[in-house]
Amino acid sequence: MNNMQRSDRTRWIFVLLACLAVSLVSVAYPMYVIRPFRAQGARELMTALAVFRFGPVLTVLSALAAAAAAIAYWRGRASTWRRMLMAAGAMLVCVLAVLARVNVFEVLLFHPLEHPEFAAVSEAKLDADDKLIAVKIGRSARAYPIREMGYHHVVNDVVGGTALAATY
Amino acid sequence: MRDVAGRRLTFHLAGINNQNFLMRDEETGSYWQQISGLAISGPLKGQQLTLVLSDELNFATWKAEEPEGTVLKSVAKYAPEYEAKDWDVRMRRQAAVIQFPEHGMQSRDLVLGIQTLGASRALLYDRVIQEKLVKTYVGTQPVLVVVGPDGQSVRAFSDRIPGVEGVPDFYRMTANQPGAVLMMDAASGSEWNFQGCAVSGSAKGACLERIPMLKDYWFNWRNYNPGTMIWGNRAN
Numbered sequence: 017m018n019n020m021q022r023s024d025r026t027r028w029i030f031v032l033l034a035c036l037a038v039s040l041v042s043v044a045y046p047m048y049v050i051r052p053f054r055a056q057g058a059r060e061l062m063t064a065l066a067v068f069r070f071g072p073v074l075t076v077l078s079a080l081a082a083a084a085a086a087i088a089y090w091r092g093r094a095s096t097w098r099r100m101l102m103a104a105g106a107m108l109v110c111v112l113a114v115l116a117r118v119n120v121f122e123v124l125l126f127h128p129l130e131h132p133e134f135a136a137v138s139e140a141k142l143d144a145d146d147k148l149i150a151v152k153i154g155r156s157a158r159a160y161p162i163r164e165m166g167y168h169h170v171v172n173d174v175v176g177g178t179a180l181a182a183t184y
Numbered sequence: 185m186r187d188v189a190g191r192r193l194t195f196h197l198a199g200i201n202n203q204n205f206l207m208r209d210e211e212t213g214s215y216w217q218q219i220s221g222l223a224i225s226g227p228l229k230g231q232q233l234t235l236v237l238s239d240e241l242n243f244a245t246w247k248a249e250e251p252e253g254t255v256l257k258s259v260a261k262y263a264p265e266y267e268a269k270d271w272d273v274r275m276r277r278q279a280a281v282i283q284f285p286e287h288g289m290q291s292r293d294l295v296l297g298i299q300t301l302g303a304s305r306a307l308l309y310d311r312v313i314q315e316k317l318v319k320t321y322v323g324t325q326p327v328l329v330v331v332g333p334d335g336q337s338v339r340a341f342s343d344r345i346p347g348v349e350g351v352p353d354f355y356r357m358t359a360n361q362p363g364a365v366l367m368m369d370a371a372s373g374s375e376w377n378f379q380g381c382a383v384s385g386s387a388k389g390a391c392l393e394r395i396p397m398l399k400d401y402w403f404n405w406r407n408y409n410p411g412t413m414i415w416g417n418r419a420n
Contacts, residue, residue: 050199050206055281061201065215065225119198122208126197127262134254137247142255144244145336146269150253151238157253159246164258166267169197170207171256172186180236181186181195183207183218 025092031085032105035078039112042071042078047120068119075113082109129168134158153178160184185234202282204404219400219408240399241337248362249379272399284406287417291403297412298340298397300325304409309399311416312338317356317367319343320415326351327395330366332378333359338399341380341392348372348387 049056049064086106090099122128142148148159153176160171165184172181186193191211198208198215205218214226221233239246246253258266268274272294280291294309303323312318313336318329326343345352352369354376359366365375365383374385380392398405406412 046199050201052200052203053279053281054200056201062225064199065206068215069213069226119208121200122196122198127265128196129259133257135257137251137253137255140243140247140255141258142243143269144242145334146243147272147336148241148243148246148255149238150241150246150250151236152250152253153236155252157246157250158255159241159243159250159253160256161243161258162240162271163266163269164256164262166271167262167265169205170195172194178236179186179192181193181207181233182238183195183197183205 021092025089025094028085028089028092028102032082032089032102032109035082035085035109036105036112038078039075039109039116042067042075043112043115046071050121052121052125071116072113075109075116079106079110079113082106126170127168129171132171132173149182149184151175151180151182153180158182185236188228188231188233202404202407203280204407219398219404235396237394237396239337239339241332242334245332245334245337245362245378276401280401280403282403282407284403286406287414289402289406289414289417291401293402295400295402295405295414296329296338296340296397297400297405297409298322298327298395299409300327300395304412306402306405306409306412306414308414308416309338315416317354318415319354322395322413325395328354328392329397330356330378330380333361333364333366335360337378338397339378339380340395340397342395343392345369345372345374345382345387345392346390348390 046064046068049060083106086102089102147162150159156176158175160182170181170183193209193211195207195209197205199206207216207218212227214223214228216223223229223231276292283291295306296309296312297306300322305322307329312329313331316331320327328341328343331338348371350371352371354367354369356367366378367376372385372387374382374387376382382388382390
């Protein structure tokens with residue numbers, strides 16, 4: 017009986033470690049591949065984007081499995097510090113499930129411009145030699161200073177009734 | 185344009201692919217390559233964004249052309265972190281992660297890239313600025329590349345006058361004021377401005393067809409245009 021319990025406990029530990037591994041890869045691999053100033057191979061990029069896409073689902077399933085494993089382990093006869101360790105491992109998997117929903121580059125590195133505002137030419141505080149990306153659709157003319165675009169990189173806009181994304 | 189397959193998409197910058205940005209649309213989670221506008225992953229994989237004709241101009245030039253235009257406002261909390269006005273030149277010091285050491289080109293050489301009907305050509309930006317007017321071909325398309333009166337802004341046009349037979353043979357005039365006459369053509373004897381429109385002569389009122397052009401670094405242009413021709417490289 018004691019042997020059975022020990023083998024059950026070992027099984028739950030393996031389940032938790034597997035969940036931890038899946039979650040860590042789901043969070044870290046896309047970040048590793050897509051980081052700046054590194055060459056990206058076509059296959060690894062596609063894999064990283066697939067992990068980005070399916071990572072949130074995978075990590076939630078991992079979190080549920082890790083929580084179940086920790087609960088089952090807790091009910092056994094393991095020592096208190098081992099139970100605490102399993103609980104901490106399950107919590108870490110839950111944290112990774114949250115992190116898998118956050119693209120660090122998107123939120124922190126690239127400074128998205130959520131609500132762009134525009135000024136008339138006469139009010140623009142620019143030097144004569146400031147460079148702009150300029151579009152004209154129908155009678156509507158819009159310009160995006162490169163000093164700002166080099167920081168925000170993407171502006172979702174509507175010009176002359178046409179929805180466009182200015183990107184630099 | 186960001187209306188695709190009946191949906192209006194909202195883009196965010198989400199990653200890097202060999203130093204060209206990847207954009208993610210928040211509606212479907214698809215990933216799009218910045219330079220090509222192609223969805224490379226996700227539910228919209230294979231869809232293509234339609235390019236909107238754009239210019240890279242100096243503020244003085246644009247202001248003279250579009251006095252009723254509107255400009256993206258800076259955001260106060262980010263303003264101290266905004267890039268220098270010569271950001272593209274400063275970035276030339278950064279190493280490139282992919283290399284195409286062909287025809288004497290350096291990875292971070294700035295080029296003006298043009299694609300027409302499956303053909304492509306990269307024009308070395310510094311040489312274009314030096315020459316002020318370049319006549320070339322991209323595939324079978326005759327192209328005229330013109331530097332504006334500010335000495336920095338550049339536009340590309342079809343090197344044919346609508347409704348006029350034959351080669352127009354444009355030549356550049358000295359011009360340093362926004363809106364000034366920039367060139368003449370021998371075929372019609374007309375004067376043309378930087379918007380590619382004839383302001384005098386028998387072609388007055390006609391405008392040359394605009395050709396989309398992208399200012400880019402050599403390595404990035406070459407990566408997505410492997411068969412590109414070059415104009416103005418150092419090996420010439």
